[in-house]
Amino acid sequence: MKNLKCLRLLCFLLAVCAVTTSSAQELPKPTRFMVAMDDGVKLATDVFLPDGESPENTSKKFPVILARTPYGKEPGPLLAVNLGKQGYAVVIQDMRGRFDSEGNDSIVFFNDGDGEVHDGHDTLEWLAEQSWCDGNVVTWGGSAGGVTQTMMAPNAPAVLKAQHVLVAFSDMYSQAAYQGGVWRKEMLDGWLPGHNFDPRSYKEFRAHPKRGEFWEPGNAEKGAAQVQAPGVYWGGWYDIFLQGTINSFVTIHNGGGEGARGKCRLILGPWAHGTFKELKYPENSASPGPVDDAVRFFNHHAKGEQNGVSEDKPVHYYVMGDTEDESAPGNFWRTGDNWPPAADNTPYYFHVDGKLNPTAPEGDDSREYAYDPTNPVPTNGGQNLRLPKGPRDQREMENRDDVLVFSTGPLAEPVEVSGPVTAKLYVSSDCPDTDFTVKLCDVYPDGRSMLVTDGIMRARYRNSFETHEFMVPGQVYEIEVDLWATSIIFNKGHEIRVSVSSSNDPRFEPNPNTGADHFEEGDPFKVAHNRIYLSKDEPSHIVLPIFTEAK
Template sequence: MSRTDGGRPLGRGPRLVGWGLQKAWRLPPRHNRVRVRRGVRVPMSDGTVLLADHYTPVGDGPAATVLVRCPYGRKAPFSLLNAQILAERGHQVLFQSCRGTFGSGGAFEPMRHEVSDGRDTVAWLREQDWFDGRLLTFGASYLGFVQWALLCDPPPELLGAVVQVAPHDFSRAAWRDGAFDLFNFLGWSEMVAGQERADRLRQGLRTLRPAPRLTAAVAGSPLRKGARALLGDKAPWFEDWLEHSDLTDPFWTPLQCGDALARTGVPTLLVGGWHDLFLAQTLEQYRVLRSRGVPTRLIVGPWTHEQAAIKAGVVTAESLDWLDRCLAPSKPQGHSARIWTGGLGWQETGDWPPPRVREQTWYLGPDGTLRPDHLPGEPAEFRYDPADPTPSVGGAIMLQGGGRRDNRRLEARDDVLVFTGPPLDAPLEVRGAVTARIALWRDNPDRTLDPRPSRTRRPTPHHARCGGDSVNPEARAVFAGAGLQRRAGDPRCSAAGVQCRTGAVISRSATSRSSSSARRSGRPT
């Protein structure tokens, strides 16, 4: 049969929404109308059947197929952003629900079956007479992880991939530098556990304000008790994650798709955000693929994880262009990067980090100073109270509340040390990873250290300097990024190298001070 046989025309409502999004995001115009065949049954090799919707552009010419595998359902807004937009511009789309979600058989075990299910889906595609042998993949977050799972053994038909804000190794995302990312993955687990309830509108509204529920869930000890009270029996994987802190444990093997970086030769567009929790892995993906000569393009914008999908029209426009280029006779070559730099906007660079970057070393000095020279002084001290844990403010938060935030209330706490540099005499642009090496004495055998660079900006933009040695109390301390390092055991002196996870790009004016804060946190699990 032809690819336009079967299915129903896309409704008027979705078409109008697609047109509005085209205008708002300045996307290329739609080429064609679309038909959708819903509930297509795709059998897996173990007998499980996954459901998919097949979007086809109306017309008789050949059309490549974009495979999109998703655990969040096949209705709006996911259908609009991951299927309709692509189909309206000439691509077939197989939009599939992952195992155990929205009608697909089996039990949902996050990321555990994606390697085999992706491989089985491609095998099924080869048997369809509407599949013309050209395959592309597309998607963000979990929809990006399933692409890395497929790329562990790249199918020969795969011509291009668009991976947005996605990890290739979930174990390293969950246990980031030895500390479990509690807020993000407890929140994600709660969202997924309730996403198929009948009252989806109410559930969606709950997702917009997760902080009060998550805060209450982690307020007590042990953490498992609070998590269980929040999740019930709907997310058994969460406690499994907590119980497996050793990333070499075979438990994590199906969730670790780093082999894909060494095996794929597929042209890949990578999208990250400066406040995305997966940014470190996005930059690693680019670095490894570039070093192997895989055609790769990197885009990093001023987004949190959520904003990269819903506020970044530039991402969708670049993604559509990339898919078209992968199908063209002159396929993508080499590597390039498009980077958002604060104060300067978008910059097109040939690489990342860009050449001619000069490293600087700044030292934590006495009396809360941050200095370009080393000045010996007495150690700075702080006291951490587990009954009043240090809060997280902004940064790499998956749902609401991430990104740049005013840090003044956080930095006023007794369990936060702040080191502030002098006013800058000239604009300073900071690019690349930020690393802190800190000598720490502690009387608790367990600790988590969280250094975060920030900038302090005076409210009057024409002031070149701050008077005296103190920061103007009306100035804003704006969070720029954070990195965690967890250590357990000997409470005596330890020197810990801590990699900040922002890969920060900051443009500072002469009215700013560079600032760094370090906070300690820890909870029994």
């Protein structure tokens, strides 16, 4: 998460602020405050005022940009140089238990929202009381620094006027810890210990595989109606928190408080939590234009500037396309009034001969494969944090015996898919529990099967993430797999491909097929014989949001 934070910080300073800083310029030094929270714990908070003013004796007042982070306050001086020229005070704070702050971060991010401890709220109240604050605070940050914003928003006092949230989740359980009810192994096994978070976070997250009361402090969506500060929600099609970015916008723009409702912005580009190299999108993919300018958004909401922000379309998303054929459709920005765009949600059915098309099957077919959790399908690309990410070639995985592949054949005309993607599977197994994975790929004419998006679902949570229902061997169940969302034009001559299996390791922790919550080295396991039904009565399929300009 830290690498992306640094990347977007650089973009924010150089592209968004459009300010140059001499390499010889001396960076300002902060005034350090130890700000007491309601429970008495003090958080290290660095303050930088414009023009070298001191917060201890200035008579001036400024709007404030606040950033709260678990990664240290090093960016503060550079932020202050650039944003000070825009007339903003910059405040950067170590989260509870991190670096120079007191307390502990026993459950990371749970202290930032509206629980018993609410550090975001308390920090905003402290800022409102400072003589140098003009009563207008905005927040900015990416990844973990974006999560602190989403968590604070529902419980924020009136001093908060706007937020610029980059690549952040809005619900920790479903978007960060247990996507589809499955532990996000690649991300959490590396990130939590790698940044020396309190070990209790990892232990408690692992101990709570079901949604329930434990996860409520990490769910900002439930408080969307209380949010009064509009936000820009910025994310990528291959980002680890794509769905969180979308959900933040949808819940607050459509159902937020009066101050935020109808005033938010959603920006979705061909980006990941870091960089990828396998497909190179055109230079226009870097930004949708002025709507991406955080300072412009802040100036409107914190300073009252009439600078065009109120006329911006709420939604800007990049429609991906063939990256090699310059004449191919796609690779442009589209605007909209809301998300998702109007599209025809079209079932593409899986057929026993490997075909994929909108025609429902007429027979009574099915296909079976054996899933061995000690030999899982390896991860290659997708919405990863540490591993290679983004669109990568899936042919090696598709050639495995435990992967079922369905393809349209070369398309006679381009097909655009823009919006949420889901798969409905009819399945059975000889085990009490197992997982089902679905990948959507764009097959180039040279045979490369480039990942577009993917998802997973643990069978026991097919009806509710709050309780588990084990499978009866041989019984057929309907399972829905959420592949989140995308926007892409499959070019003429390309193929749309879907693959189905039961593992994607280490992106997701393999299911031992025994009913156990987790699968660690030495644990017992079973080989599952999983069947996908492709019949008239049980027609497994993927639902693609087919977009046409006429919509």
